[in-house]
C-alpha cells in the first residue's frame with residue numbers, strides 16, 4: 001500500500017473514532033493528562049528528557065474473556081510482566097536502597113488492574129523468609145531484595161477475592177528450599193485458589209475450559225522452575241506443562257524463537273502452554289519504548305512458526321505500559337484473536353461465528369460480514385492468498401503496510417489450522433451466548449487496536 005494513503009486512512013479512522021469515543025484522545029495522539037481513553041495512559045514513550053510530547057498509549061489489553069470463557073485455558077493469551085515485583089522507585093523493605101535495576105513501573109496490584117494476568121517472580125530464601133529479589137551469584141542481598149513474597153502474594157489474593165472471574169498465572173523463578181515457598185503460599189491465603197497440578201494436562205492435551213476453572217475457583221496457576229516441588233510445595237514444575245522461549249538479549253535474535261535452556265523444544269507437542277519472553281538483558285525503558293510494538297508482534301509470528309504453529313499463551317515483557325502506542329497490550333489482543341477465533345485481533349472475533357469468521361473494521365460492514373477468511377483449509381488451499389487479501393483490500397484500514405507480520409500470519413495460518421478450526425467451531429458455538437455482550441463494546445474495543453496498527457506502521461517506517 002502506498003505510504004500516501006496512510007494519512008487518509010488515519011484521518012478516516014480518526015473521524016469515525018472520534019465520533020464514537022466521546023472525543024477522548026486516541027492512542028498515539030498527544031495528550032493532556034487525563035484525556036486519554038480507558039485502558040490508556042498519557043506518557044511519553046521514551047524516558048529521555050526532551051524526548052517529545054506525551055502521547056496516549058495502551059496499558060491494558062482487551063479482555064481475553066470478551067469473546068467468552070468456553071474455550072480451554074490454552075486458547076487464551078495473557079499479558080505477563082517479567083520481574084513483576086521489581087518496581088521502579090521502590091525502596092527495599094529491608095531499609096536498604098535498591099541497587100538492582102527495575103523491570104516495571106507500577107505495583108503488582110496496579111498491574112493486575114491493568115489486565116496483567118501473568119506474573120514472573122524470583123523467589124529466594126532470605127532473612128528467615130522468602131523474598132522477591134534479583135540475585136547475584138544465586139544469592140539475595142539487601143540491595144536487591146525488593147519485598148517479601150508474602151506481600152505480593154497477598155496482593156494477588158486480594159485481587160482474586162475481589163474479581164471472581166479472573167485467573168492469574170504465577171511463574172516462580174525458584175531459588176527457595178523445598179517447603180519454604182509452599183508455606184508462604186499457604187500463609188497468603190492463596191491455597192484455595194490453586195489449580196491442582198494433578199489436573200494439568202501432561203501429554204499436550206487441552207486444559208480445562210476457562211469457565212470451568214472459574215466455576216471451580218481454580219483461578220491461580222503457580223509454576224516453579226525447580227523440579228520436585230509438587231509434593232513439597234504444591235507447585236507444578238513449569239517445563240512439564242509450559243514451553244518457554246529464551247529470555248534477555250539472546251532471545252531477541254531476529255526472526256528466530258529459541259527455547260530457554262530448561263524448556264523442551266518449542267515444537268514439542270507434550271506441553272500445551274507457551275510463554276514468550278521479549279525483553280532485553282538489561283531492563284531498559286528506552287528499549288521497551290522502541291521494541292514493545294511492531295518488533296513484539298513480529299516476534300509473535302516467529303514463535304508461531306517455531307512452535308508447531310501455536311500462539312503464545314503468555315507474552316512477557318518489561319515496562320509493559322511503555323510503547324509508541326499499542327505495545328504489549330496490542331500484541332496480547334493479536335494473539336487472543338489468532339487463538340480464539342483465527343482473526344488478527346480479538347476485537348475482530350465475531351460472536352458465535354465459526355473460527356476464522358472475522359469482523360473487519362470497515363466503512364462497508366457488508367465486506368466484513370462476508371469475510372472469506374472463514375474459508376476452510378481446502379478452500380483456502382485452492383485460492384491461497386486471494387481470499388484474505390481481497391477482504392483486506394476492501395477494508396484497507398486493517399492493512400497497515402508494516403505489520404506484515406500480522407497480515408502474513410493470517411495467510412499462513414489459514415492452511416494449517418484445519419483441526420483447530422474444527423475444535424473451535426464446536427467451542428465457540430457453546431460460548432456464543434456468553435459473548436453476546438461483545439457486540440456492544442465491539443466498536444470501543446476495536447478502535448484502539450486499529451489505530452495502533454496504523455500507528456505502528458507509521459513509526460516503523462521511520463525507524
Ligand SMILES: *[C@@H]1O[C@H](CO)[C@@H](O)[C@H](O)[C@H]1NC(C)=O
Nearest residue numbers: 252253286287288289290291
Ligand atoms: C530494540 O531492540 C534491538 C535488539 O533487538 C536493539 O538493538 C535496539 O536498540 C532496540 N531499540 C531501542 C530503541 O532500544
Ligand SMILES: *[C@@H]1O[C@H](CO)[C@@H](O)[C@H](O)[C@H]1NC(C)=O
Nearest residue numbers: 428429430431432433434436
Ligand atoms: C442463545 O440465546 C438465544 C436467545 O437469546 C437462544 O435462542 C439460543 O438458543 C441461545 N443459544 C445457546 C447456544 O444457548
